[in-house]
Amino acid sequence: MIARLHLYLVDAAAAAVIAVLVAYAMTEHRDKPWWLVLPSAALVALPVAVRRPWPVVAFAITTAATVAVVIGQVLPVPALGAPAAAVGFTLYTLAVDRNRTWSLAGLVVAVVAVAGVGGGEPPNVLATVAALGAVWVIGHTTRLRRSFLTRESEQRAEQALAGERLRIARELHDVVAHNLSLIAVQAGNAAHVRSPEHAYEALEVISETSRAALTEMRGLLGVLRSGADLVPSPGLAGLAQLADRASPAGVRVSLDVRGDAAVPEGIGLSAYRIVQEALTNVVKHAAPASCTAVVEVTGESVRIEVTDDGPGVKELGMGHGLIGMRERVAVYGGTFSAGPGEGGGFRVVAELPVR
Incomplete structure (x- = not known):
């Protein structure tokens, strides 16, 4: 707002200078009365002060007034420089504000x-x-540059939006995959057990897991709503509940x-999701099994190692879980490996540099 006000003040100062020069030329060489000089000078110069909000009107009035004062012999031809400068100012704004067809038409009118x-x-x-053509070229070039910067800004905004949507999709995948895997296992247990107590325990776990999943999903989807109250992203502090x-x-x-569990939010979230996805894979492919999750935080990195004693796999699949873990690590320039452990089972190792 302040910068725009400064531009208007500059335009007003330029208009005042041009008005003084035009009025001086009218009285110096033609000795015209003030009642004719003042309106004539105002018509030529004052549109320069409003050329930004009304470029076409300012250009039309200045150009017409310049022709009128010269043809009417109110202003001598040798003093045409000041009105021509006013025409140049408004032509520049026209070239910046309007498309090439409009501005070229304005250039032709101004030259004629x-x-x-x-x-x-x-x-x-x-x-x-030469003079008015140079003014038009400068104005049109400024328009092209501003248009390029606007498109570049829009593209950056679109890329940021696409990245945010991809992040949300990845988070939703991790939340849904992990919690639905737990629910599926417990539902299977409830369907096969003979004891009502064990069935009730399984149903209680399903209920708690469902509520936790819904809470996390609401927090993630909240970023798509303006003004939503967002819950903090899960981090290293939530690993204990994840293991439980x-x-x-x-x-x-x-x-x-x-x-120290105090790490940047993005690093903490990525470490949480990597452990979550690794445990999800254990639940899907190795349960019942024992699993060890070690998260080592140093000043330089966060190292994650998740191993289990399940049957392992013969071939490393290309599921979305492993791809998601690898992408999370790649964002921070870390290292990732996943495959059968030396003594059987499966092993996931990830290291996230702390920047």
């Missing part, structure tokens, strides 16, 4: 008007074409978090 009232001699016409939820699904998790 100024060169015509200037006598039409070839040297004067060439000088007028895997236990009823037949995976005994031994969690060991070493070092």
Whole structure:
């Protein structure tokens, strides 16, 4: 707002200078009365002060007034420089604000008007074409540059939106995959057990897991709503609860978090999701099994290692879980590996540099 006000003040100052020069030329060479000089000078110069909000109107009035004062012999031809400057100011704004067709039409009108009232001699016409043509080129170039910057800003905004949507999709995948895996295991247990007590326990785990999943999904989808109150992203502090939820699904998790758990939010969220996805894979493919999750935090990195003693796999699949973990690590320039462990089972190792 302040910068725009400064521009208007500059335009007003330029208009005042041009008005003084035009009025001086009218009284110096033609000795015209003030009641004619003041309105004539105002019509020529004052549109410069409002050329930004009304470029077409300012250009039309200034150009018409310049032709009128010269043809009416209110302003001598040798003093045409000041009105021509006013025409140049408004032509520049027209070239910046309007498309090429409009601005080229304005350039033709300006050249014909100024060169015509200037006598039409070839040297004067060439000088007028060169001066006003240069003004038009500068204005049109400014328009192209601003258009390019606007498109670039829009593209950056679209890329940021696409990245945010991809992040939300990845988070939703991790939340849904992990919690539905636990629910599926517990539902299977409830369907096969003979004891009502065990069935009730399985149903209780399903209920708690469902509520936790819904809470996390509401928090994620909240970023799509303006003004939504967002819950903090899960981090290293939530790993203990994550391990507890895997236990009823037949995976005994031994969690060991070493070092200071205070890490940047993005690193903490990525570490949480990597452990979550690794436990989800254990629940899906290895339960019942024992699992060890070690998270070591240092000043340089966060190292995650999740191993289990399940049957392992012969071939490393290309599921979305492993791809998601690898992408999370790649965002921070870390390292990732996943495959069968040396003594059987499966092993996931990820290291996230702390920047």
